[in-house]
Amino acid sequence: MNAGNRTAPIGRVVATEQKxxxxxxxxxxxxxxxxxxxxxIVRVEADGHTVHAVVTDGAAYADLLSAMxxxxxxxxxxxxxxxxxxxxxIRLYLASVxxxxxxxxxxxxxxxxxxxxxxxxVKVALRMDGYCDGDRATGxxxxxxxxxxxxxxxxLDCDFLLGPEAAHLNIxxxxxxxxxxxxxxxxLSSIFQTFPSHKGSIAAVCFNVKxxxxxxxxxxxxxxxxxRRLYERLGLSxxxxxxxHYYAPFKADGVNLNTLRTHPSLGDCTAPLVWGLRxxxxxxxxxxxxxxxxxxxxxxxxxxxxxxxGRTFQDELLRREPFxxxxxxxxxxxxxxxxxxxxxxxxxxxxWRTHHVATIRKVRNRLGNISxxxxxxxxxxxxxxxxxxGAFEDRSLHVLDVxxxxxxxxxxxxxxxxxxxxEHLERRDxxxxxxxxxxxxxxxxxxxxxxxxxxxxxxxxxSERGRYLGLVLFSAQQFRSQVMRRVVGNAGTALFGRMDPDxxxxxxxxxxxxATRSKLAALPKGELMLRHxxxxxPVFVRFPxxxxxxGREGVTRFPPSPxxxxxxxxxxxxxxxxxxxxxxxxxxxxxxxxxxxxxxxxGATRRARPDDPLSYFRSVLGRxxxxxxxxxxxxxxxxxxxxxxxxx
Amino acid sequence: MFRAQCxxxxxSLAAEGLVAxxxxxxxxxxxxxxxxxxxxxxxxxxxxxxPVGAATPCSGSLAFLDGVQRSELVAYAGSSPLVVAEVAAAxxxxxxxxxxxxxxxxxxxxxxxxxxxxxxxxxxxGIERHLIEDDGPAHPxxxxxxxxxxxxxxxxNLELAVYDRFRASHSDWLLVDGSLAASPALxxxxxxxGLSKSHATLPFEGEDLDLYLRLPSGYRSSMxxxxxxxxxxxxxxxxxxxxxxxxxxxxxxxxxxxxxxATTAHADEISRWVLAERTPVSADxxxxxxxxxIHSVEQYLKAGMR
Numbered sequence: 001m002n003a004g005n006r007t008a009p010i011g012r013v014v015a016t017e018q019k020x021x022x023x024x025x026x027x028x029x030x031x032x033x034x035x036x037x038x039x040x041i042v043r044v045e046a047d048g049h050t051v052h053a054v055v056t057d058g059a060a061y062a063d064l065l066s067a068m069x070x071x072x073x074x075x076x077x078x079x080x081x082x083x084x085x086x087x088x089x090i091r092l093y094l095a096s097v098x099x100x101x102x103x104x105x106x107x108x109x110x111x112x113x114x115x116x117x118x119x120x121x122v123k124v125a126l127r128m129d130g131y132c133d134g135d136r137a138t139g140x141x142x143x144x145x146x147x148x149x150x151x152x153x154x155x156l157d158c159d160f161l162l163g164p165e166a167a168h169l170n171i172x173x174x175x176x177x178x179x180x181x182x183x184x185x186x187x188l189s190s191i192f193q194t195f196p197s198h199k200g201s202i203a204a205v206c207f208n209v210k211x212x213x214x215x216x217x218x219x220x221x222x223x224x225x226x227x228r229r230l231y232e233r234l235g236l237s238x239x240x241x242x243x244x245h246y247y248a249p250f251k252a253d254g255v256n257l258n259t260l261r262t263h264p265s266l267g268d269c270t271a272p273l274v275w276g277l278r279x280x281x282x283x284x285x286x287x288x289x290x291x292x293x294x295x296x297x298x299x300x301x302x303x304x305x306x307x308x309x310g311r312t313f314q315d316e317l318l319r320r321e322p323f324x325x326x327x328x329x330x331x332x333x334x335x336x337x338x339x340x341x342x343x344x345x346x347x348x349x350x351x352w353r354t355h356h357v358a359t360i361r362k363v364r365n366r367l368g369n370i371s372x373x374x375x376x377x378x379x380x381x382x383x384x385x386x387x388x389x390g391a392f393e394d395r396s397l398h399v400l401d402v403x404x405x406x407x408x409x410x411x412x413x414x415x416x417x418x419x420x421x422x423e424h425l426e427r428r429d430x431x432x433x434x435x436x437x438x439x440x441x442x443x444x445x446x447x448x449x450x451x452x453x454x455x456x457x458x459x460x461x462x463s464e465r466g467r468y469l470g471l472v473l474f475s476a477q478q479f480r481s482q483v484m485r486r487v488v489g490n491a492g493t494a495l496f497g498r499m500d501p502d503x504x505x506x507x508x509x510x511x512x513x514x515a516t517r518s519k520l521a522a523l524p525k526g527e528l529m530l531r532h533x534x535x536x537x538p539v540f541v542r543f544p545x546x547x548x549x550x551g552r553e554g555v556t557r558f559p560p561s562p563x564x565x566x567x568x569x570x571x572x573x574x575x576x577x578x579x580x581x582x583x584x585x586x587x588x589x590x591x592x593x594x595x596x597x598x599x600x601x602x603g604a605t606r607r608a609r610p611d612d613p614l615s616y617f618r619s620v621l622g623r624x625x626x627x628x629x630x631x632x633x634x635x636x637x638x639x640x641x642x643x644x645x646x647x648x
Numbered sequence: 649m650f651r652a653q654c655x656x657x658x659x660s661l662a663a664e665g666l667v668a669x670x671x672x673x674x675x676x677x678x679x680x681x682x683x684x685x686x687x688x689x690x691x692x693x694x695x696x697x698x699p700v701g702a703a704t705p706c707s708g709s710l711a712f713l714d715g716v717q718r719s720e721l722v723a724y725a726g727s728s729p730l731v732v733a734e735v736a737a738a739x740x741x742x743x744x745x746x747x748x749x750x751x752x753x754x755x756x757x758x759x760x761x762x763x764x765x766x767x768x769x770x771x772x773x774g775i776e777r778h779l780i781e782d783d784g785p786a787h788p789x790x791x792x793x794x795x796x797x798x799x800x801x802x803x804x805n806l807e808l809a810v811y812d813r814f815r816a817s818h819s820d821w822l823l824v825d826g827s828l829a830a831s832p833a834l835x836x837x838x839x840x841x842g843l844s845k846s847h848a849t850l851p852f853e854g855e856d857l858d859l860y861l862r863l864p865s866g867y868r869s870s871m872x873x874x875x876x877x878x879x880x881x882x883x884x885x886x887x888x889x890x891x892x893x894x895x896x897x898x899x900x901x902x903x904x905x906x907x908x909x910a911t912t913a914h915a916d917e918i919s920r921w922v923l924a925e926r927t928p929v930s931a932d933x934x935x936x937x938x939x940x941x942i943h944s945v946e947q948y949l950k951a952g953m954r
Contacts, residue, residue, distance in 0.1 A: 069929040082745070
């Protein structure tokens, strides 16, 4: 049956004492050949009362009293010829009501004919007529509802997806089959294309936490005819993202970027993500484990942040000249001075300015540890290179590739970026009105069990209050049951791809029928079950492949470049500022220089973005100091006197 | 204890050559009609049991005709009852193993004596009225029996009306539930087969009857012409299911065809395809004799009753 044959009913409502029609669900039978299945939207009409519903369960049975009769009739032979008459059988479906029209008085579903939904029916059934029409429509296409030859667009209400009424999106499904990342990419693309101007501006920040998943969002994919048709049906253009900005930390060498997006033909749009002591200190709580966080450590960190780091700190007892702590190296000097002082004091020298030496040592160890574990992200020279806070552009996409980072460093990046987004959105000075934050593997950041962490608390806060600010969380994970309930519970919209059967057996899916759960366990790629505040029942939608390269395709077409030697990597970094810089000039300039000095000069040049980067780089690098080779001192090493060995 | 004794007794009696039995199957016939009316043997000089061969479905399209009825006493006018009845008949035709209704008639009416119907006045509304014809005085029980017969007759007429409509446009084989002899048209139809589940009237007596009632499964009797039928037909008995350990009438049916087509080969062929109609087994207490196609018509008609 196709959309043109929808004038004939496909079934009739039936009600018995055991299976009555109620205001929220009803049964109907349909011919075996009727194109109706789990997830199909149907319409019942009787006497000015229209009911839209979605099929949630089905059953079939024949007029056979006992299976034994069938065995006896076939003489126990399954290969016996089929009987001349086929048994009468019933296809009985259970449908859950989506909408009554008129809504009052709310009555049981009438015993009437059942039709398959049309385009208009889908719109009414899902209450899309309330937000998809008019000058101030707020619909965002999420996919098409497919049944019996009909492909009807399904739109989400961006007031309920991106705030302020409700917000956040959560995607669940097994790896590789649920197309979670693809769904998020498609929906982001859809939002960027259709987010209404009267709602303001929007940008997105994505954390690439594994492999090359989000590394090629600006590269077009070859789409099939089916995908193109779906794009057309949804009124969207199958185009990759425009205005994509990539950020990645350095590798341990401080000059090669720690990302798989390093193929030369991709251009140099990946900016280094580098933070210094100040950026880290504000989020020290992230990098300290639960046992570390106590009032004493907290107080000392506050002292450092408020009195020492980035300021001139004078303490005659420690040393005569003031401290100017800008870097981890400066901080280490500062700690060294405290310890020297306390050691010099001797007995009674366990406390410096009310802070116990054990607390100071603990804080020093943890902070010092960061520069090791997050090498490449954290610089020792205090210089940082960050997202364009305050200058976010409308429809811009910022991808932070943290896949190569230590989990602790990933937490740090996530915490700091989200916190900064929040701060700017609160002050309304980010540059856009709404920001979507996409994070995969939510179960890692906001687990349902385990110790409470800074990141988890921050995610909870984001999920509970972010919608008022325009800060929206799009998250994904394999197992929703393993994510903190309040975080996923606050997601107004939820998508479910192919699900693990064990996961479906957890209580969170108890409201779904057995048939719906079975369908979820075998959902093909590109199909999702969707929950949205306007939809009183979950509906199934199909979405087209995102018009961008997948991570796997991307690394095949644009294989990552091998790490460059230090000098070549410096050349490449400088060439992101000026393509015409001579490689030989740079090599000559940095020859014999300490790598730390070169990195510092490079960082300064990158931040300053001068008109003549090479000259600037040269000036920051400073005059070459000829190294002096001390004269070799001749020593005669005398043998160590040994006691006489009676066994020699 | 009693059941165990019965079971033991059955085994002992079977060892003596008797046919062990449990209970007569449902719808084997009305007790008041139970009798023997010797038939005329048409095949051979003595009653024979003939294997019909392997079950083979009818090669062409096959249709099934049946009728149903129900009645209920609704009032007495004096001592005479008023009975409301609903009768229906239909033919369902099989195509690609699926049965579909192609002809159907339904009728709701009230049966009663003329005086009783007159007393009912306008209370019966537009319901059709049929008279119980009887010259004798009203008797509540006898009138009920007369009403039942009237309902039977009207249902039979409805079946014939459906048959006429069907035959006007279809030449398929038609398997009729019951005897063909009630209608000359049916009895003469060369592509009609009557199937009687009822054995109230038996065609033989003595040893022939014993032989007739002990037909093994997949066997038929010699053809015979039943006595006293309204229209001449040729009949034979056919065992659909083994009866041993159950009842003499278990799985036993009588088939009827028009005399013009009553050859040995034809009787064997029809027997083979009726055997094929044993499956699927109908969900009914009479499953041993109720062919699925007939059951399907019956279910269809009952489902549509008001």
